[in-house]
Amino acid sequence: MFKTILIITVVTLFLVIALLHFYWALGGKWGVEGAIPEQFRTSYFSLENHFKVQLSTIIVAMGLCVFASIIGTHYLIDEGRVEAGYTTYISWGIAAIFIIRAIGDFNYVGMFKKYTDDKFYRNDTRIYVPLCLFIGIAILAITIIE
8 A cells, every 4th residue: 555655646646746837938937937947048038949948848758758658557557566676776776876966066056066056056955855855765665665
């Protein structure tokens, strides 16, 4: 039961975050200010970078959808019917991506970032780092719990 709740929570988080990224890629402005560091915001809104930003945002959204489908399909729908080896390794990889994101690059994102004087950096500390840690640890728990 606990594993099922974790799976549904992680899949729901992936899909909600993916929808938010699709919204931004289609031109939505809500939440963008807190999702992009100030020094990158001017290039985000510039016309010459618009297509590149849109494309990268769509790629992130699609990746999140793929992550949701991998976790949801294997652990909820096909549990026990599909060879667990590859999916387990892929799940560990997804967990690693989010744990590494939470740790950060030691400059702009993560627990050990240097910059803290912007709305993005405050959101990173309060929202993005804990969310990434939760997702990473939850996926590890999902793969371990029988």
